[in-house]
Amino acid sequence: MKKQVALSQEFIKNLWDNNPVFKQALGLCPTLAVTVSAINGIAMALATTFVLVFSSLLISSIRKFIPSQVRIASFIVIIATFVTIVDLVMKAKFPELSKSLGAFIPLIVVNCLILGRQEAFASKNTPLRSVFDALGSGMGFLIVLFVLGGIREILGSGTILGVQILPDAFEPWIVMILPAGAFLTLGLMMGFSNTYLERKKRLEREALLKQFRKPVEVQEIKEEGA
Amino acid sequence: MELFIIFISAAVVNNFVLAYFLGICPFIGVSNKISSAVSMGMATTFVMVITSIVSWLLYNFILVPYDLTFLQIPSFILVIASLVQFVEMVIKKVSQPLYRALGIFLPLITTNCAIMGLALFISMREYSFLEGIVFGVGAGAGFTLALTIMAGIREELELADVPKGFRGAPITLIVAGLLALAFMGFAGMI
Numbered sequence: 057m058k059k060q061v062a063l064s065q066e067f068i069k070n071l072w073d074n075n076p077v078f079k080q081a082l083g084l085c086p087t088l089a090v091t092v093s094a095i096n097g098i099a100m101a102l103a104t105t106f107v108l109v110f111s112s113l114l115i116s117s118i119r120k121f122i123p124s125q126v127r128i129a130s131f132i133v134i135i136a137t138f139v140t141i142v143d144l145v146m147k148a149k150f151p152e153l154s155k156s157l158g159a160f161i162p163l164i165v166v167n168c169l170i171l172g173r174q175e176a177f178a179s180k181n182t183p184l185r186s187v188f189d190a191l192g193s194g195m196g197f198l199i200v201l202f203v204l205g206g207i208r209e210i211l212g213s214g215t216i217l218g219v220q221i222l223p224d225a226f227e228p229w230i231v232m233i234l235p236a237g238a239f240l241t242l243g244l245m246m247g248f249s250n251t252y253l254e255r256k257k258r259l260e261r262e263a264l265l266k267q268f269r270k271p272v273e274v275q276e277i278k279e280e281g282a
Numbered sequence: 283m284e285l286f287i288i289f290i291s292a293a294v295v296n297n298f299v300l301a302y303f304l305g306i307c308p309f310i311g312v313s314n315k316i317s318s319a320v321s322m323g324m325a326t327t328f329v330m331v332i333t334s335i336v337s338w339l340l341y342n343f344i345l346v347p348y349d350l351t352f353l354q355i356p357s358f359i360l361v362i363a364s365l366v367q368f369v370e371m372v373i374k375k376v377s378q379p380l381y382r383a384l385g386i387f388l389p390l391i392t393t394n395c396a397i398m399g400l401a402l403f404i405s406m407r408e409y410s411f412l413e414g415i416v417f418g419v420g421a422g423a424g425f426t427l428a429l430t431i432m433a434g435i436r437e438e439l440e441l442a443d444v445p446k447g448f449r450g451a452p453i454t455l456i457v458a459g460l461l462a463l464a465f466m467g468f469a470g471m472i
Contacts, residue, residue, distance in 0.1 A: 081310055081451045085395045089303035128389065129363050136356035144352065159402050162355050166398045168307050235301050236466065239459030243452045251447030 063188050070192030076169045077200040077242075078249045083169030086160050087201060088238040094217050097205030098198065099153050103146065103161060105194025107138040108170050112178040112190035119179050131174045132165070139165040169197065200245075207241055208232045285416045288409075292420030295471055298396045299428040300462040305396030309429060310454050319433035320426065321380055325373065327422025329365055329391055330400055334418030336361050337401035338411055358401045366391045396425055431461065 076082045083104070090100045111134050115122075122130050143161045146154040154161060164170070173193055178186040209215055212232030214222035231237045298304040305326070312322045337358055345351050370389065374381045391397065400421050404414045435457055444453050 082307070084306040084310065085303050088306060129360070129367075132359050132363055133356060136359050140352065140355050143355065159399055159406065162402055163304075163395045163398055165355055165359055166395045231463075234462075234466065235303065236459045236462040238303070239455050239462055243448075243455030243459060246455065247445070247448035247452035249447075250452060251445065254447050 063185065066185055066188040067192040067195075070189065070196045071199065072196070073253075075196045075200065075249075076172075076193050077197060078246050080169075080172070082172050083167050083197060084242075086163065086167060087197075087204065088235075088242060090157055090160050091201055091205035091208055091238060092212070092233050093209040093215075094202055094205040096153075096156060097201035099150075100157060100160065101194065101198035101201045103142045104164055104167060104170070104197055105191070106142055107135060107164055108173060108194050109187055109190045110138050111135045111170065112173060112186040113183055115174050116178040116181055116183045116186035122179075127179060128171075128175075131171060131179075135170055135174070136165045169193065204238075204242060204245065207245075208237060212237065285413065288413055288416050289420040289423075290471065292417050293424035293427065294465065294468045297424045297428055297465055298399065298421050299425060300458065300465045302399065304399040305394050305425055308391070308394060309432065309458070310451055313429055313432040313436055313454065316430060316433045316437065319429040323422070323426025323429045325369060326391060326394065326396065326425055327419070329362070329369055330397055330422040330425075331415065331418045332365055333362055333397050333401055334404055334414045335411075336365070338404055338409070338414045341405045342411075354402075354405065358398060362397050362401070396421065428461070432458065435461075 070076065074080065077084065077087055086100055086104070090096045111131070114134055115131060139162060142164065143154075146157075146161055173190060177189045181189070206216055209217075210222065211229045213228050214220055214226050229237070232241070292298070296302060299306065299309050308322055308326070313319050340357060340361060341351075341354070345354060345357065350357075366389065369391070370381075400418060404417060409417060432454070436454065439453065439457070448456075
């Protein structure tokens with residue numbers, strides 16, 4: 057039954073409807089920690105996407121040879137290899153960026169987003185499909201990190217991508233670049249995103265009801281747990 | 283005195299959850315009830331202390347002498363993964379209800395960034411053996427503290443009238459933000 061889903065669908069579903077951060081609450085640690093500025097968010101998301109795509113490719117290609125008892129350990133070793141590559145390349149090519157992301161580049165290895173995708177998708181699907189799924193998740197992650205980083209950078213230092221956009225008279229909200237600001241902003245973003253999706257679902261359901269005129273039994277919306 | 287400062291710093295001033303954003307996943311996931319929060323905190327603290335010992339030995343006696351520090355990430359994660367497996371087996375044997383309560387989050391201690399972060403910080407800051415252990419205990423205590431406070435608040439939140447879209451993770455993050463503000467008050471201590 058999985059086979060019927062179009063490849064593009066594997067990509068698109070993770071962008072918004074099944075967004076790794078908003079809907080699945082995965083990968084929150086780097087999301088909160090590095091989004092002091094938009095550029096940090098982008099760098100982090102690209103590094104994560106690289107690791108995600110290549111480990112998905114490798115794991116889905118060898119999924120039939122991994123005994124299920126040791127699968128978690130094998131996944132982690134594969135992920136750790138790609139993270140080491142990213143870490144060393146970043147240190148050599150972008151020393152400043154690498155310094156500002158600090159311990160969070162090595163910590164990609166324990167990003168639940170990556171292991172989650174391997175366990176839930178790559179270990180059960182073909183390599184091509186897994187790569188699309190990984191790319192979608194990575195881009196979904198990028199969107200969230202960029203928006204969150206952008207909001208925090210604009211309000212916290214009055215700049216976006218290093219360019220000043222707010223007038224000097226604007227007093228930067230220091231709290232936005234502190235840990236508390238990260239929690240509050242992400243909480244509000246997630247809340248509004250959920251509210252919007254709920255509303256969309258409700259409107260769709262009402263439109264459907266109107267169409268049939270006969271009262272149809274209302275389906276209960278599944279509670280989205282954390 | 284030095285050791286005491288490291289402990290306090292890891293536990294409250296630079297709390298792993300609220301200041302470094304490490305270990306957010308279990309923080310959001312397991313903080314529904316105080317009882318499961320405390321046991322999750324205990325399991326994590328236990329793994330943290332053992333990790334700080336083993337990773338220190340590994341780093342200073344194997345990786346540094348043989349110039350293998352580039353293997354730091356895979357080797358640390360392997361140590362942590364096997365430790366977690368071990369803890370899981372022990373808990374399954376000793377307490378079935380606890381095993382069921384922790385559920386999926388026990389294997390996820392492996393991907394708890396707080397533990398990997400701890401190992402990385404210890405090697406980055408070049409702590410001595412004893413300092414490393416104290417740092418591990420402090421970080422574990424801080425994690426348990428944050429998790430328990432959060433669980434207490436969330437038990438009360440059950441009764442509050444939260445807008446529908448904000449239930450679950452979003453309101454938890456907002457509460458965590460307020461907690462982080464409160465913990466900033468400790469900043470002057472050191």
